[in-house]
Structures are given as C-alpha cells and as structure tokens.
Amino acid sequence: MSALLAVSSLAVSFHQYERGLRRRTVVPLSAMDLTADRGELVALVGASGAGKTLLAHAVLGMLPPNAEESGDIRVDGEPLDPPARRARAGRGIALLPQSVTFLDPVTPVGRQLRRSAALAGRPDPRAAAATALTDRGLSPEVAGRYPHELSGGMVRRVLTAMAMMGSPDLVLADEPTPGLPAEAVRAVLHDLRRIADDGRAVVLITHDLPAALEVADRVVICHDGRTIDEVRPADFTGNGEALSHPYTRALWLALPANGFHLPEDS
Amino acid sequence: MLTEGVPAALRGFAGRLGRLVLLLVAVAVASFALMVNSPVDLVAAYVGADVASLGPEQRALIEERWGLNDPAHERFLAWLGNLVRGDFGFSATFNQPVLEVIGDKFLASLALMALAWLLSGVLGFGLGLLAGARQGRATDRVITWWAYTLASAPTFWVGLLLLYVFAVSLNWAPVCCAVPIGVPAADVTLLDRLHHLVLPAVTLSVVGIAPVVLHTRQAVIEALAGDHVAFARAQGERGFGLIRHRVVRNAAAPALLLQFSSLGELFGGSVLAEQVFSYPGLGAATTTAALNQDVPLLLGIALFTTVLVFTGNAIGDRVHAGVDPRAALADARRSR
Known part of the structure; x- marks a missing residue:
C-alpha cells in the first residue's frame, strides 16, 4: 500500500520576461521528495525562501500559469496532473493557514464559511457552516462578525473550520506558528496532532524546528529548493551526533537552546 | 448599544454640518474677494448696451445707491446677511432671482449628470474588474489603453467627435438642446428627452470613467494577490466565482469612494459638455453668467456647487464605511 501523498523529484520553474523579450528562468524548486501517510504528521522544515509554500501550492494545483512543473505527485498511489489536483483542492486536499490575512476582510465570516461548505460540495452549506462554528466552540453570533473583529484564537478556529469543511484526507498547514505566543503555538500544534490522529495526513510547513519536533512523526529538511534530509525527531538530541547531514546538524546547533552555533565555514 | 449609537450618529451629523458651514464661509470669502478684485464693471454689466448713454452723475448715483463705494468688508457682510435671509440676489441675464435660476437649471442638469454618473460608475467598475481579472x-491592455486615452482627452473634444459621428454623419442623435426645436413644451415626450440626453451624457461620463477603471483595476490586482484569495483558490474557488465572492467587495470600496467624490469633476465637465451640445443646464448657465458678468448668479453657483461636492463626499464616506467595515472603525477612532 502506497502513501497517501507521495511527491518525488518535484521541480518548479518560472519563466519571466524582463525588459523586452529577454527570457529568464527561475528555478525555486529543483528536487523535492516528500511522503505523508494517514495518521502521520510530517514536518517540512526549511529557511524562508526554501520553497516550502510553493510545494504546497503545487500539491493543490494552484501554481501560476507561467510556472512549469516536472516530477511526480501521487495521491493514493495515483499520479495526478495539476488539473486533477486542482479538482481535489478544498475536498480531498486542504490548505490550513492560520493568519487573519487569509480571511476576506470585507465579508462576514459566516458567509465565508458557507462559501467553503458550498465549494466542498456540502448539500446544505448554511447548516454545514452553522454546525462547523459550534463544533469549533464558537457561538453562532460569530457568523455575523468581520475578521478584524475576531481574536487570533477565533480566527484560527474559523480557518480550521473552513479548511476541514470538505473532510480532507490530506491537510497542508502552512507556516502556522510565526509571531504567536508560546501557549498559542502549543494549541495550534496540538490541534494539528489531533487532526493527524483522526486518520488524516498532515504536512506541517514551517521554519520553526523546535515547534515541529514537538509533534512531528518525521522531519523533512529542505534547503534551496530541494529536500536534503529526512530525520526522526528523536535524532535531534545533544550536539546532533545522530544527525548525518551537515546542514541538518547546523540547523540544530544554530537554535538558541543549543548555543546559537554558526557553521564554521560561513 | 442602540442608545449609544443614536447620539453618536447625531453628533457625527452635527459635526459634518458644522464643517459644511465653515467651508461655505471660506468659499464665500474667497469668491467675494475674487469679485471685488476683478475688473468687472458691475454697473456696465447691469445696464448692458445702454452704458454709453449713462452720464457720470447717473453712474455715481447708481454706485452710491448700490453701496459700491462702501469698504469691501461692509459690502461682504451685507451680502452675507442677505444670503442668510435666503436672498441670493437677482440674475440680470436670466431676469429671475438667482435661487430660481439655479433650481431650474439644476433640475435640467440633474438627469444629464445622474445618467453620466451612473454610466461612468457602472461601466468603469465593470471594465476595471475585467481588466484586473485578466491582468x-x-x-487588460485594450481596456487600460482606452482608459488612458479617455483620461487625456478633453471633454469638449470628445463631445465634438461624438456630435460629428452620431449627429452629423450617422444622423442618429439630435445636434443640440434638451428638447426638439419648434415643438410645444406640452408635446415633448419622455422619449424625445432621452433621445436628446444620450450624447451629452455619454460625453460627460467620459470625464469620470477612466479614474474608476484604473483604480478598480488596481484594487482587483491587489485583492487577487492577497492571502485570502490564495486560500479561496486552495478551497477550490475558480474564475468567475473567485471574482464574485472574494474580489468584488474588496474592489468596490475604492470605486464607490472615488465615484462619490467625483461630483466636482462631474460639474466641471458639465460646463463643457452642455456648452458643446447647447444643453440648457447649470453648466451652460455658468458659462452664460460668466460671459455676461452676472456676478450674483456666479456667486450663487459657486456656493451651490460647494454644497453639491460636500454632500457627494459625505455620502461617499458613509457608503465606503458600509462596504468596508474597517473604514467605519477607523472613522470612529478618529472622531473619538
């Protein structure tokens, strides 16, 4: 039995025209490999600009038209081209963001929830939206509010309700923790863990290695558009003796708790 | 909540009214100063062609009677006192009190300005949406190019072109006026009026359309690049649905604000458009008053357009706050 999500040798390049007809090709992703199975939480860790979010967009089939994609993305063992993946976005595959900017600022959240329900193919979007709110512990009057009238915790619950509307098998959580206080980070991670324990595959996309280590089953390290290492969280210990890849070890040793060590060659 | 809300709204309204009064006083002072320092000979303007037969004693008598030799501030205060009592003076050009002239002419202009305003708003917003969605x-290129062309084309020139093509060459539209020539007022049908209204309205809408197109296009592009649209896409929202559910409201706020604050430009454009089409509205009356040195009417029109523009801006603020609740919040914070 193959993994729910299997990304192999994914490369994405953009063609850009600058000043007249001179064509420039940018290759933000060159070789990404990632698998995630049901019940599993896989963390994709890398610095900003390493191509983590782009990978999520590729899996959702929402790369811009000037992007060119090669490699292989399989869902349930079946190779899917971008249109087929797009058809599953919001149903089998969901993006789970955490920031208020991902909500439409001028539409009450109730309407946004109803739209999510309709897009997910729920027969009665109104009822589905109302149930989703109460299931997340939000009172019905929240439906009439605008995103800027919600607290950070309420925003995250609304976004989760929208993302889970289609009962996805695969959840891509994009940068869920930056800028959050410690207890909010813990709550977000706990939620993600519970989503995975419900029998879904969760890919946690983050640059926050300590946060990832708290909940992930596996950690995939990416750097400069390629995945370079895959590690079990237990291997991140001590001075990184168990870590074979130099970049992974450098990442581990650079953490404040491990003494802020910078690699000697840099 | 409700008991708090009503006085707050009232207070806001009173504040706006106070600002309008201040603005009117400022406009009155400025236009009066302009009038006093202009080379307009009020007596000659009033008497007209017979001024040559006016002896110096008679002229001095009239000037004394009108108080033209009094200091400027006394004349200003006297004028202001008359204004407060509702006496805006008498228009020699139209042989009617100023207020009546403005009322009549504005009613004639109202249909023209309203149609042009709707046309530029609806068409501009639609084209802006289309251009932004297909950036x-x-x-997008055709629409943007067209908007820039309109933005740089003078109103009267567009009006002349339209007249040439549709009235002279194709003979589809009348060449001038608001009603057919030589037809008794009682026999003029609504269709006749509409027929005479179309070309001037299209000409006048040209003034406002380009800014709405370009601002809407920009707002659409910004909205489409936003996180909330990325999330909607990830949820399976596509094409028309994406524009309808996640972009239209975001783009509507700046377009509405712009449209309501453009009443001044609309009036400025009507001066030219009505002249080209000999349309007997407030714009044409302004030109006539200026050419005949009809000072009371000009001052009256200046004050009237001040109210018009102020009202447009005030409504624009309210509508903007209705579409984008964050704006209402910012307003409330500022007034606190």
Whole structure:
C-alpha cells in the first residue's frame, strides 16, 4: 500500500520576461521528495525562501500559469496532473493557514464559511457552516462578525473550520506558528496532532524546528529548493551526533537552546 | 448599544454640518474677494448696451445707491446677511432671482449628470474588474489603453467627435438642446428627452470613467494577490466565482469612494459638455453668467456647487464605511 501523498523529484520553474523579450528562468524548486501517510504528521522544515509554500501550492494545483512543473505527485498511489489536483483542492486536499490575512476582510465570516461548505460540495452549506462554528466552540453570533473583529484564537478556529469543511484526507498547514505566543503555538500544534490522529495526513510547513519536533512523526529538511534530509525527531538530541547531514546538524546547533552555533565555514 | 449609537450618529451629523458651514464661509470669502478684485464693471454689466448713454452723475448715483463705494468688508457682510435671509440676489441675464435660476437649471442638469454618473460608475467598475481579472492579457491592455486615452482627452473634444459621428454623419442623435426645436413644451415626450440626453451624457461620463477603471483595476490586482484569495483558490474557488465572492467587495470600496467624490469633476465637465451640445443646464448657465458678468448668479453657483461636492463626499464616506467595515472603525477612532 502506497502513501497517501507521495511527491518525488518535484521541480518548479518560472519563466519571466524582463525588459523586452529577454527570457529568464527561475528555478525555486529543483528536487523535492516528500511522503505523508494517514495518521502521520510530517514536518517540512526549511529557511524562508526554501520553497516550502510553493510545494504546497503545487500539491493543490494552484501554481501560476507561467510556472512549469516536472516530477511526480501521487495521491493514493495515483499520479495526478495539476488539473486533477486542482479538482481535489478544498475536498480531498486542504490548505490550513492560520493568519487573519487569509480571511476576506470585507465579508462576514459566516458567509465565508458557507462559501467553503458550498465549494466542498456540502448539500446544505448554511447548516454545514452553522454546525462547523459550534463544533469549533464558537457561538453562532460569530457568523455575523468581520475578521478584524475576531481574536487570533477565533480566527484560527474559523480557518480550521473552513479548511476541514470538505473532510480532507490530506491537510497542508502552512507556516502556522510565526509571531504567536508560546501557549498559542502549543494549541495550534496540538490541534494539528489531533487532526493527524483522526486518520488524516498532515504536512506541517514551517521554519520553526523546535515547534515541529514537538509533534512531528518525521522531519523533512529542505534547503534551496530541494529536500536534503529526512530525520526522526528523536535524532535531534545533544550536539546532533545522530544527525548525518551537515546542514541538518547546523540547523540544530544554530537554535538558541543549543548555543546559537554558526557553521564554521560561513 | 442602540442608545449609544443614536447620539453618536447625531453628533457625527452635527459635526459634518458644522464643517459644511465653515467651508461655505471660506468659499464665500474667497469668491467675494475674487469679485471685488476683478475688473468687472458691475454697473456696465447691469445696464448692458445702454452704458454709453449713462452720464457720470447717473453712474455715481447708481454706485452710491448700490453701496459700491462702501469698504469691501461692509459690502461682504451685507451680502452675507442677505444670503442668510435666503436672498441670493437677482440674475440680470436670466431676469429671475438667482435661487430660481439655479433650481431650474439644476433640475435640467440633474438627469444629464445622474445618467453620466451612473454610466461612468457602472461601466468603469465593470471594465476595471475585467481588466484586473485578466491582468497582462490582451483584454487588460485594450481596456487600460482606452482608459488612458479617455483620461487625456478633453471633454469638449470628445463631445465634438461624438456630435460629428452620431449627429452629423450617422444622423442618429439630435445636434443640440434638451428638447426638439419648434415643438410645444406640452408635446415633448419622455422619449424625445432621452433621445436628446444620450450624447451629452455619454460625453460627460467620459470625464469620470477612466479614474474608476484604473483604480478598480488596481484594487482587483491587489485583492487577487492577497492571502485570502490564495486560500479561496486552495478551497477550490475558480474564475468567475473567485471574482464574485472574494474580489468584488474588496474592489468596490475604492470605486464607490472615488465615484462619490467625483461630483466636482462631474460639474466641471458639465460646463463643457452642455456648452458643446447647447444643453440648457447649470453648466451652460455658468458659462452664460460668466460671459455676461452676472456676478450674483456666479456667486450663487459657486456656493451651490460647494454644497453639491460636500454632500457627494459625505455620502461617499458613509457608503465606503458600509462596504468596508474597517473604514467605519477607523472613522470612529478618529472622531473619538
């Protein structure tokens, strides 16, 4: 039995025209490999600009038209081209963001929830939206509010309700923790863990290695558009003796708790 | 909540009214100063062609009677006192009190300005949406190019072109006026009026359309690049649904604000458009008053357009706050 999500040798390049007809090709992703199975939480860790979010967009089939994609993305063992993946976005595959900017600022959240329900193919979007709110512990009057009238915790619950509307098998959580206080980070991670324990595959996309280590089953390290290492969280210990890849070890040793060590060659 | 809300709204309204009064006083002072320092000979303007037969004693008598030799501030205060009592003076050009002239002419202009305003708003917003949604493609380029052309084309020139094509060459539209010539007022049908209204309205809408197109296009592009649209896409929202559910409201706020604050430009454009089409509205009356040195009417029109523009801006603020609740919040914070 193959993994729910299997990304192999994914490369994405953009063609850009600058000043007249001179064509420039940018290759933000060159070789990404990632698998995630049901019940599993896989963390994709890398610095900003390493191509983590782009990978999520590729899996959702929402790369811009000037992007060119090669490699292989399989869902349930079946190779899917971008249109087929797009058809599953919001149903089998969901993006789970955490920031208020991902909500439409001028539409009450109730309407946004109803739209999510309709897009997910729920027969009665109104009822589905109302149930989703109460299931997340939000009172019905929240439906009439605008995103800027919600607290950070309420925003995250609304976004989760929208993302889970289609009962996805695969959840891509994009940068869920930056800028959050410690207890909010813990709550977000706990939620993600519970989503995975419900029998879904969760890919946690983050640059926050300590946060990832708290909940992930596996950690995939990416750097400069390629995945370079895959590690079990237990291997991140001590001075990184168990870590074979130099970049992974450098990442581990650079953490404040491990003494802020910078690699000697840099 | 409700008991708090009503006085707050009232207070806001009173504040706006106070600002309007201040603005009117400022406009009155400025236009009066302009009038006093202009080379307009009020007596000659009033008497007209017979001024040559006016002896110096008679002229001095009239000037004394009108108080033209009094200091400027006394004349200003006297004028202001008359204004407060509702006496805006008498228009020699139209042989009617100023207020009546403005009322009549504005009613004639109202249909023209309203149609042009709707046309530029609806068409501009639609084209802006289309251009923004298809950014960088042929549709976008054609619309943007067209908007820039309109933005740089003078109103009267567009009016002349339209007259030439549709009235002279194709004979589809009348060449002038608001009603057919030589037809008793009682026999003029609504269709006749509409027929005479179309070309001037299209000409006048040209003034406002380009800014709405370009601002809407920009707002659409910004909305489409936003996180909330990325999330909607990830939820399976596509094409028309994406524009309808996640972009239209975001783009509507700046377009509405712009449209309501453009009443001044609309009036400025009507001066030219009505002149080209000999349309007997407030714009044409302004030109006539200026050419005949009809000072009371000019001052009256200046004050009237101040109210018009102020009202447009005030409504624009309210509508903007209705579409984008964050704006209402910012307003409330500022007034606190």
